Amino acid sequence: MSAPSSTSRSSTFTISPADVGSALADLRERAPLVQCITNIVVAQWTANLLLAAGANPAMVDNAHEAGPFAAVADGLLVNLGTPYDDTATAMQRAVDSATGAGTPWVLDPVAVGPLEWRTRIALDLLTGSAPAIIRGNASEILALVGGSGGKGVESRHTPEAALSAARSLARTHSTVVAISGVVDHLTDGERVVRVHNGEVLLTKVTGVGCALGALMAGFCGVLDDPLLAAVAATGTLTVAAEAAAVVAHGPGSFAVALLDELAALTPEDLADRVRLS
């Protein structure tokens, strides 16, 4: 298990396509146990996507067990898609336990901003514990730094516009911030990495971003550098998506093919195809 790293080594380390390929090889070899406290919409999809990529999902999300389990998991995802009182308690206990045990955790602040209750949950989680990664769309990232968010779960801001907010958020919380979009922008407050892979059909399947957050938690379980973990997860998913789009006839067959292509993706192909800047 790896704690989020903020050493000077990682903060000056430039991430290359070869690093992303190696990261996938590590994920496959170690099959990290990823605890997901996520939502009723994407729980199955998230588990299947983690299995296809090579990680080991465990949806332990009740208030009784989430805390103890976070101490033994390799990574933890906290996703605010459909929180309830019970699972909100589970989230806080899991984050406390993960923090104590050094388990890296990822926050996916779905729809924060316009929805007040979950916004407070997110801010409470960030008080006293630094996630390895915060992953969201531009509106969600802006909302976490006090800007105006979107109306629903779909972003109305571009990743570029949110980048300075993301850098600020990353520095304040000693975390990595990953902004999804046509080009994904990821930063640890110092370094900025852009992932240029992707496919428009990704926006027509629910829960791709949510599953990406879970995959980031998986990569955090096998890597020291959370920015590399975030980039590797993003590259793995978006490169597989490009392959899936070739055989898909629409959003239904695209989602199916995405799982097939994730399972078939080799570290070498990933290193060849991922486009970073």
Next chain:
Amino acid sequence: MSAPSSTSRSSTFTISPADVGSALADLRERAPLVQCITNIVVAQWTANLLLAAGANPAMVDNAHEAGPFAAVADGLLVNLGTPYDDTATAMQRAVDSATGAGTPWVLDPVAVGPLEWRTRIALDLLTGSAPAIIRGNASEILALVGGSGGKGVESRHTPEAALSAARSLARTHSTVVAISGVVDHLTDGERVVRVHNGEVLLTKVTGVGCALGALMAGFCGVLDDPLLAAVAATGTLTVAAEAAAVVAHGPGSFAVALLDELAALTPEDLADRVRLS
């Protein structure tokens, strides 16, 4: 956002295939935000089906946020598939808020009749607020007017047999009632529209009816006439299902193809293929 219309214009307006095609064009253009308080079985399927059709799903179903969100959503679905105390509270608050704000809402009274708790929830929701549409199978519609329902979620009554109950229910609550079956029957208490499209594989995939209710809420968000909204949703789903059945090898590939065909369906093709009487 459009409130349910009960003007004399709409109650004498005859619905044509061209109207259904235009409705789909409207849905695509405006991408209504559809709040779904639905069940754990079909949440992902519902979101993916809304995205494929052109709407914008938001599964906001907790008791803290469901009310405020219903005031800003374009349409609201309340589905009784797997209610819990928490989500039952969310349903009531969302309906109250929707009623105050003029947000049209759709009731899908899954398995009411034999299951007492949810039957009371449904009747409570109907007290003091008129949904734009009530969508169910024949047993569920009969149960809402005091008849005997089925043993489970599958209907043992024909839509034809439930039609007079549906007309009565529609008049009592100033709503539209949509009865699913081999032929779908839809009525606002005065007009009756039958949709003759469909495919037997639809009964072998869980949650098609549930997703249809969500799609009706989406169409309500862009149309003044809730009967047209119900007919347009039914036509869109069943015409896409006919196309999906051509390429499917069974219920698994049918569900995948249904999402593909929904995304590919043009308003022109819909107007050509939908069969109304």
Next chain:
Amino acid sequence: MSAPSSTSRSSTFTISPADVGSALADLRERAPLVQCITNIVVAQWTANLLLAAGANPAMVDNAHEAGPFAAVADGLLVNLGTPYDDTATAMQRAVDSATGAGTPWVLDPVAVGPLEWRTRIALDLLTGSAPAIIRGNASEILALVGGSGGKGVESRHTPEAALSAARSLARTHSTVVAISGVVDHLTDGERVVRVHNGEVLLTKVTGVGCALGALMAGFCGVLDDPLLAAVAATGTLTVAAEAAAVVAHGPGSFAVALLDELAALTPEDLADRVRLS
């Protein structure tokens, strides 16, 4: 509806491939109503798999309705994948009601052992009521008899190693124990049946074991012998999986094809292909 049988007839009855084929014919003819109290990850998948196989799913899992419904269902599944306080109450009430009414029930003790709260739920359910079948992986079965379980939901023990524990558990609780693995091992404490069908892709799709438990509850609803019910469900799923693997390109298309092949599987083909010892 059939209660679990522990008569001398069934305990000396040798199960043949022809019996398994006949069992599927019975399932198709009677379409048993299967109540599933299961988890947020696999609810949709479970319902679709039951429909594809020929059973009739009903996900009634709230504390108000689970008890009364268990008295009228043909079979009941209790799956501990994502329990909450509300659904844990529903499980106990459903088991009490099923026991009183003679409804056979299946326990799937997902991840018991390392997770204390659900382990206590499982043991409480087994106090005062005998399930027709307990279905799990080797670690879960060992945990129920006091052995050490695995770290997560994936088993680290082989079915063979757990077989003596399974026989002991079966005798103590007058139940059938089914252990999933490369070769499935099933026992009522006296007889032992091994099912040699299967496919490695089954481990790359979440919830296959969970859905298998539901299918066992379905077969219990139409058969007197719960060991035959467990064997028939296992044979049906794994034979369909072998056919699905032929057309699959990875875990995504495999899951889709598994539903197609389940729906297409005839009792005759099943009897021909199932490999028992």
